[in-house]
Amino acid sequence: MRISTATRSLLTATIWMSSFAPILLAQAPAPLYSQTQEKLSFDVASVRQNKSGPAPNGDAPGSNVPLGPGNVYSPTGGLVSVRNYTLLSYIAFAYKMTDGELDAFRRMAPDWVINDRFNIQARTEKSDVTKDQLRLMMRSLLAERFHLSVHDETRQISVYALQMVKPGTMGPKLHSHPPDSLCPTTLPAKATASTPAPPETVAGGFPTTCGGIVLLPASGPHRYNIGGRSISMSLLANSLTGWGSLGRPVIDQTGLRGTYDFTLEFTPEPPLGSPAPSQTPADFDGPTFREALKEQLGLRLESQKGEVQVIVLDHIDHLIEN
DSSP states (O other): OOOOHHHHHHHHHHHHHHSSOOOOOSOOOOOSOOTTSOOOOOSEEEEEEEOSOSTTTSOOOEESSOOSSSOOOOOOTTEEEEEEEEHHHHHHHHTTOOHHHHHHHHHHSOHHHHHOEEEEEEEOSOTTOOHHHHHHHHHHHHHHHHOOEEEEEEEEEEEEEEEESBTTBOOTTEEEOOTTOOOOOSOOOOOOSSSOOOOSBOTTSOBSSSSOEEEEOOSSTTOEEEEEEEEOHHHHHHHHHHHTTOSSOEEEOSOOOSOEEEEEEEOOOOOTTOOOOOSOGGGOOSOOHHHHHHHHHOEEEEEEEEEEEEEEEEEOOSOOOO
16 A cells, blocks of 8 residues: 555644654643743744645745744744744644644634645744744734634543553663763754765664654655654653544553653554555555554553643634734
8 A cells, every 4th residue: 555645744744743842751741821921922023824725736835943842943043934834733833732732722723724824934033042932922923913812721531541561561663762872952954965964864763863753764655654762752642643543632651751762663544434445455564553553662552531731722813914
């Protein structure tokens, strides 16, 4: 089974949203929204609707700041330049949403928030601005131009608990991250005419960059290979919802502390209700998502009820033109 362009784009976008996450110990997430947080704003900003549509027919999305939930990025001197992203992507960036939180917010949002695309050019005179400060500035911009208003709640819902198959035993592709390992936490440089791009992986097949989750070269055109280096188990758990099309949040119950290196290669399953594939059975040679999770990482998903934090949409209007 060769992965369709649409399916690959969906998973790539999911990984992009969760890439370059902060290096954290596994712990309960801090509140995502607080009235007492610092109020910051861009010094100048332009927001325009992009009506070209999604790629390949429309403009290719592009951003000089990764719109994922983490803090690893290459400083841009205070400039934020993003093209042809949905408003939902900007909101997820501003509020540092995990896959589960994003899925819950998507169900509350009007269709245009999910489908309409926008370009944002913004600048702050604070040249050493951090990524979290950019998030706060994006919140202010969204409140000003879209009248976005949200609050956070804790809800008891159906979740999956991420657990070890055998307590104390990790799978062959899940390793504790060496504390003395040299590990870059900035985005890798792009190739130039005179300088080749750095290697994508290090020994063990793990990503070169630490603190993030990225799409790596797979062993076949019909598989995905996802990897992370020096990440917490809570980040891994938060990311599984999108990769496995699970439809509910995942909470970490592994008991593993510290940070870890991993790779996970699997064949994505077709969405429920999709037509039966025409390929021969020999094409379906890769492990499913859950099989790979068990065999490669030594982890499993257990269905249960749990408390999770969600961001609730109170109000939003369409763009107020510049």
